[in-house]
Amino acid sequence: MSVLEVEGLSVRFDTDDGPVHAVDRLSFTLGEGEVLGVVGESGCGKSVSFMSLLRLLPETATVSGAARFDGVDLLGASNARLRAIRGRRIAFVFQEPMTSLNPAFKVGSQVGEVLRRHLALSRADARLRTIELLDLVRIPSPERRIDEYPHQLSGGMRQRVMIAMALACDPKILIADEPTTALDVTIQAGILDLMRDIRGRLGTAIVLITHNLGVVADVADRVLVMYAGRKVEEAPVHDLFARPQHPYTVGLLGAVPRPGSGRLREIPGRVPSLAELPTACAFAPRCPRADELSHSQVPELREIEPRHFVACFHPGPGAEAA
Amino acid sequence: MGGFLLRKAGAALIVVFCSSLVVFAGARALPGGPAEALGGENRDPSVVAAIKHAYGLDKPLPVQYVKWIGHALRGDLGLDARQLPVAHTIVTRIPITLELAFLAVLIGTVLGVVAGVIAAVRRGKLSDHAATASALVGLSVPHFWLGLMMIIAFAVDLHWLPAGGYVSFGAHPIQNLEHMVMPAVVLGTGLSAVLMRQTRSAMLTSLGADYVRTARAKGLSEWSVIGKHALRNSLITVTTVVGLQLGALISGAVITEQIFVIPGFGRLTLEAIDQRDYTLLQGVVLVAATGYVVVNLLVDVVYSLLNPRIRVSGSVTP
Amino acid sequence: MSFIDATAATINPRARRRRLLRKRFLRRPLAVVGLVVSLTFVLAAILAPVIAPYSAGATDFNALLAHSSRHHLLGTDELGRDVFSRILWGARASIEAGVLATGLAMAVAVPIGIVAGYYRGWVDAVIARLTDVLLAFPFLIVAVGLAAILGPSLTNATIALGVGAAPALIRVARGEALALREEDYVRAAVANGASDVRILARHVLPNMLSTLIVQATVAIPAAIIGEAVLSFLGLGVQPPTPSWGVMLADAQSYLSQAPRLAVYPGIAIFLCSLSFNLLGDGLRDILDPRTTR
Numbered sequence: 001m002s003v004l005e006v007e008g009l010s011v012r013f014d015t016d017d018g019p020v021h022a023v024d025r026l027s028f029t030l031g032e033g034e035v036l037g038v039v040g041e042s043g044c045g046k047s048v049s050f051m052s053l054l055r056l057l058p059e060t061a062t063v064s065g066a067a068r069f070d071g072v073d074l075l076g077a078s079n080a081r082l083r084a085i086r087g088r089r090i091a092f093v094f095q096e097p098m099t100s101l102n103p104a105f106k107v108g109s110q111v112g113e114v115l116r117r118h119l120a121l122s123r124a125d126a127r128l129r130t131i132e133l134l135d136l137v138r139i140p141s142p143e144r145r146i147d148e149y150p151h152q153l154s155g156g157m158r159q160r161v162m163i164a165m166a167l168a169c170d171p172k173i174l175i176a177d178e179p180t181t182a183l184d185v186t187i188q189a190g191i192l193d194l195m196r197d198i199r200g201r202l203g204t205a206i207v208l209i210t211h212n213l214g215v216v217a218d219v220a221d222r223v224l225v226m227y228a229g230r231k232v233e234e235a236p237v238h239d240l241f242a243r244p245q246h247p248y249t250v251g252l253l254g255a256v257p258r259p260g261s262g263r264l265r266e267i268p269g270r271v272p273s274l275a276e277l278p279t280a281c282a283f284a285p286r287c288p289r290a291d292e293l294s295h296s297q298v299p300e301l302r303e304i305e306p307r308h309f310v311a312c313f314h315p316g317p318g319a320e321a322a
Numbered sequence: 323m324g325g326f327l328l329r330k331a332g333a334a335l336i337v338v339f340c341s342s343l344v345v346f347a348g349a350r351a352l353p354g355g356p357a358e359a360l361g362g363e364n365r366d367p368s369v370v371a372a373i374k375h376a377y378g379l380d381k382p383l384p385v386q387y388v389k390w391i392g393h394a395l396r397g398d399l400g401l402d403a404r405q406l407p408v409a410h411t412i413v414t415r416i417p418i419t420l421e422l423a424f425l426a427v428l429i430g431t432v433l434g435v436v437a438g439v440i441a442a443v444r445r446g447k448l449s450d451h452a453a454t455a456s457a458l459v460g461l462s463v464p465h466f467w468l469g470l471m472m473i474i475a476f477a478v479d480l481h482w483l484p485a486g487g488y489v490s491f492g493a494h495p496i497q498n499l500e501h502m503v504m505p506a507v508v509l510g511t512g513l514s515a516v517l518m519r520q521t522r523s524a525m526l527t528s529l530g531a532d533y534v535r536t537a538r539a540k541g542l543s544e545w546s547v548i549g550k551h552a553l554r555n556s557l558i559t560v561t562t563v564v565g566l567q568l569g570a571l572i573s574g575a576v577i578t579e580q581i582f583v584i585p586g587f588g589r590l591t592l593e594a595i596d597q598r599d600y601t602l603l604q605g606v607v608l609v610a611a612t613g614y615v616v617v618n619l620l621v622d623v624v625y626s627l628l629n630p631r632i633r634v635s636g637s638v639t640p
Numbered sequence: 641m642s643f644i645d646a647t648a649a650t651i652n653p654r655a656r657r658r659r660l661l662r663k664r665f666l667r668r669p670l671a672v673v674g675l676v677v678s679l680t681f682v683l684a685a686i687l688a689p690v691i692a693p694y695s696a697g698a699t700d701f702n703a704l705l706a707h708s709s710r711h712h713l714l715g716t717d718e719l720g721r722d723v724f725s726r727i728l729w730g731a732r733a734s735i736e737a738g739v740l741a742t743g744l745a746m747a748v749a750v751p752i753g754i755v756a757g758y759y760r761g762w763v764d765a766v767i768a769r770l771t772d773v774l775l776a777f778p779f780l781i782v783a784v785g786l787a788a789i790l791g792p793s794l795t796n797a798t799i800a801l802g803v804g805a806a807p808a809l810i811r812v813a814r815g816e817a818l819a820l821r822e823e824d825y826v827r828a829a830v831a832n833g834a835s836d837v838r839i840l841a842r843h844v845l846p847n848m849l850s851t852l853i854v855q856a857t858v859a860i861p862a863a864i865i866g867e868a869v870l871s872f873l874g875l876g877v878q879p880p881t882p883s884w885g886v887m888l889a890d891a892q893s894y895l896s897q898a899p900r901l902a903v904y905p906g907i908a909i910f911l912c913s914l915s916f917n918l919l920g921d922g923l924r925d926i927l928d929p930r931t932t933r
């Protein structure tokens with residue numbers, strides 16, 4: 001049972017320096033209660049893709065393709081329809097907890113706002129539910145915290161508040177954009193724990209956007225790897241880590257620091273400019289397996305083993321995976 | 323919040339004290355000397371000396387100052403050149419200027435903030451350009467000239483409004499407003515222009531902030547996003563600006579009252595200087611300085627209420 | 641170049657920046673218009689004796705309150721004086737007052753502000769309190785009071801305006817100095833043992849220049865309007881010397897008969913002020929580090 005079906009999603013920004021193709025024909029499905037990890041470097045289009053689903057991008061963005069959520073066409077829906085979905089059935093948690101909460105309002109009222117807007121709860125009911133939610137995300141002394149301002153909370157706690165805000169109306173999908181990047185490693189573990197808990201208890205589907213493979217290994221069911229705006233590999237988490245196919249994925253795994261593994265292997269080169277649509281494999285300039293074919297044609301996705309897709313002319317664990 | 327305000331109040335007291343010193347010294351520096359002014363045409367040295375003695379003007383300056391301040395704190399600001407109690411004159415005139423100032427601030431704030439919000443939300447479009455241009459014009463127009471122009475248009479040509487004068491609100495509310503409309507608009511124009519630009523700038527910053535993106539992601543209506551989340555944070559900046567503009571407002575009130583012949587506190591100041599009535603002048607400027615400091619303190623109170631960092635922690639740094 | 645100067649120069653190249661600023665400025669038509677018009681006013685003021693068709697006081701009792709004609713471009717006033725010429729002559733008084741008052745304010749405020757912001761400590765506290773006291777007196781009261789003590793004249797009005805504008809400028813200069821003292825090249829200079837005077841003169845002041853210039857272009861119109869106000873109240877230029885403020889004061893008595901006498905000087909003040917404001921806005925825009933064009 002899939003809650004979200006995305007087909008051929010493309011996002012183009014019209015900037016002063018010309019067009020930027022941030023996302024190029026992205027397609028995937030998200031199952032009910034599934035945790036999907038979306039991995040890639042900064043600027044590969046992962047955040048943009050999901051923000052475009054809720055129309056949270058600036059006006060300079062042109063979004064095309066199709067996205068169906070629970071029978072609703074997200075890209076074509078009216079603003080009013082979308083506003084009814086945002087925060088209620090699809091919730092977003094942004095990556096900067098320090099600045100994503102309004103400094104002028106108490107934390108409790110910001111959570112309560114969602115409840116009153118979407119569930120029409122009274123002030124008193126909203127307050128009770130907010131305390132429950134703050135408790136759910138494991139904020140200690142929630143009855144006290146509810147009346148505090150964001151600047152009185154630590155980064156980790158602010159992130160928990162953001163998650164509480166997102167879960168307030170029991171959404172079908174929770175999209176978490178780099179939820180742990182701005183936080184200490186020790187706090188990260190707590191947040192990830194929380195995510196596992198949420199999925200287990202509430203059955204919410206979670207999209208976990210991150211550039212950190214370790215996070216994904218911990219929590220995700222399936223992983224989607226993006227590069228330069230395109231999906232280059234997709235597989236169940238164990239399969240991806242055991243048998244990575246795309247040289248980029250292989251490189252990413254090689255770059256994960258492990259005790260005793262010696263020197264970190266980095267991927268040489270840089271992310272390409274997104275000013276033009278690719279006419280060849282976008283990863284070719286950095287790829288050790290690249291050949292004439294890679295430099296002249298765009299590789300399409302192929303199913304290389306059950307539910308494991310890769311867009312590459314030379315898939316395989318490769319000699320680099322030593 | 324208490325600590326913040328206490329510090330501000332302490333600073334205000336120091337300012338008032340220093341201001342009183344300046345006023346005292348300044349009044350004594352006016353040409354013609356107080357004794358000569360009181361003596362009128364009579365320049366006979368013995369008469370002048372007698373006057374000096376009678377008014378205690380021959381005592382050393384610090385003594386005179388203490389005496390004056392002592393009286394002032396008890397509400398006695400002495401008698402002016404026409405032997406009328408200064409405090410009474412001031413008290414009767416202040417409410418008029420307060421009404422003018424209140425209306426001006428009301429007009430200026432509402433116009434300025436609304437225009438600024440619209441300009442920020444519709445950035446780059448026609449309404450933005452129109453609002454920004456109007457603000458620039460409002461800043462560059464000498465407001466006393468604007469007053470003259472309005473008198474020509476509305477009083478002389480169209481006969482819609484009176485050219486000047488004053489009717490108290492208690493006596494005739496409608497007529498009072500008729501007399502106050504033009505002066506208030508003239509006085510409020512400068513404020514609205516400055517506020518419009520500041521609000522626009524503050525709103526542009528707010529609208530681009532992460533928490534506005536969060537508000538949208540929560541599914542809140544645009545009204546709520548702009549009017550509640552973005553505007554609330556801009557108001558903090560706006561309050562500071564209003565506080566800074568108060569001085570200009572007082573200057574503006576003086577000349578506005580002059581043009582529209584409104585018997586307010588501002589006009590009183592000019593009269594005092596014109597007539598070299600130094601007792602009156604001392605009292606007037608002292609009250610003006612104290613009033614200004616008090617109003618600034620009120621602005622600080624509003625600011626501390628709006629800014630949660632001050633409200634809770636007492637300072638901007640945690 | 642000494643080692644200290646060389647270090648600072650490599651961190652802080654200015655010639656390239658000037659070219660960039662010039663390019664940015666030319667891309668802003670409003671700012672260019674502001675520059676051109678304000679320069680026109682200044683030129684008109686300087687060249688008034690040459691280009692004014694009549695002298696400031698030349699009366700013509702045969703043509704009182706005349707409308708515009710071939711002889712009198714903008715008509716005449718109640719004493720038969722040519723309005724256009726008086727506006728030109730008035731430009732001298734008003735713009736001179738505006739520029740000189742601002743210059744005076746800058747000359748006084750900048751050193752005080754820099755000292756307060758750079759040295760901090762008790763010097764800063766004292767200066768800050770004094771500035772607050774001065775600011776407690778609305779600029780007009782200060783100006784009026786000073787004019788009353790010193791006697792009404794253009795010079796005294798200019799001084800009064802300068803003193804009135806100084807406190808706000810002190811605050812600006814102080815703020816800039818406060819921020820600049822944390823800059824790396826200033827710290828480098830201190831570490832290299834440069835004297836205070838040298839640091840302030842070669843590193844702090846030049847980098848405040850752009851902010852100060854913007855402040856000046858905004859302060860000048862305020863001073864011009866201030867002079868008009870003072871003259872209007874009889875505390876500045878004394879009639880028959882023309883200034884825009886005096887012309888407006890005279891026009892008050894003839895509002896119903898000849899409203900245009902009030903319109904022309906006011907428009908002059910307005911346009912002059914507007915052009916300086918446009919210029920100031922443009923300068924502020926191009927000097928803003930966040931501007932991309």
